[in-house]
Amino acid sequence: MKQYISLKKFSQNFLVDYNVIQKIIRFINPKLNQKLVEIGPGLAALTQPICNIIDKLIVIEIDKNLLIRLKKYSFYSKLIVFCEDALKFNYFKLLSQKNELIRIFGNLPYNISTPLILSLFKKNKIIKDMNFMLQKEVAERLIAAPGNKSYCRLSIIAQYYCSIKKILYVPSKCFKPRPKVDSVFVNLIPYTKYSPYFTFDINVLSDITNIAFRKRRKMLRNSLGKIFSEKILIELGIDLKLRPENISISKYCKLSNYIVKNNINLKHILFK
Missing domain, CATH: 3.40.50.150 (Vaccinia Virus protein VP39)
Incomplete structure (x- = not known):
């Protein structure tokens, strides 16, 4: 040995x-x-x-x-x-x-x-x-x-x-x-050339998934409720009854892109 x-x-x-x-x-x-x-x-x-x-x-x-x-x-x-x-x-x-x-x-x-x-x-x-x-x-x-x-x-x-x-x-x-x-x-x-997913900022994608999976057993409208209204989630194609573990990568990319385009600051939630 x-x-x-x-x-x-x-x-x-x-x-x-x-x-x-x-x-x-x-x-x-x-x-x-x-x-x-x-x-x-x-x-x-x-x-x-x-x-x-x-x-x-x-x-x-x-x-x-x-x-x-x-x-x-x-x-x-x-x-x-x-x-x-x-x-x-x-x-x-x-x-x-x-x-x-x-x-x-x-x-x-x-x-x-x-x-x-x-x-x-x-x-x-x-x-x-x-x-x-x-x-x-x-x-x-x-x-x-x-x-x-x-x-x-x-x-x-x-x-x-x-x-x-x-x-x-x-x-x-x-x-x-x-x-x-x-x-x-x-x-x-x-994926060095073509990726099946797109996000403006991978760091934002990382942050939004971090926040979502902190409360993986809660519905996404609750875990991300301080960032997205129910109306916005519906517009982004998110079923309000789903939990973080049920959301596809493409839809998480949509969420992160919305954050970037609307210049939403996540720091107050990340470091809470």
Whole structure:
């Protein structure tokens, strides 16, 4: 078990199931001319087989103990290593003069997965795709549709930025140390050119969903009653009897656009 011990604060569970690893590699399908970035190489479960296919792999790993371990592998010469926090890392510095889009993948620690994905959405113009192993609950939130119990702010923001697919269910027994929850491997492809949704300001969309989901069990006319009159909600096509979890992303975009066009200040509600 000693080889699985890392710094506890990083909450790492290492993928060790060979069949799952092979399925993930086949799906990622790395190519020689692509710029691939792995977040958290860990014990090299994905790193090594990908290095067998391509000449260079960028890895971001905050745990110095794991980086020392990586140096013992023969494929280490193929790695471009950044010992940094993936949440604070400047991904734009990876762009070359060709400005090719980067591909990001990794088995993400549970404690940083949601904030990391949200931060990467803001860099979607330089990302070709993202392929992540996530806690099952987080994956379900990412892909949830209106009316689903997992549908939330994360669902709306994620699906605004990306097309998202669940690729592979991965039970907890496939990891060491074994976590208490199962995982799901997901694929996210940013809308770099055409998005099915439109909002003038993504920050306003984030704010309005924040306010709405604070009271997710209340009807929207109550949770957003201080911003929109019932008349305006009806004009925007919102059923007054629906709750926040029943409203589509398109309609949340309509709400946010109304706020922008009418120069409504949300600060007094956000910081209440």
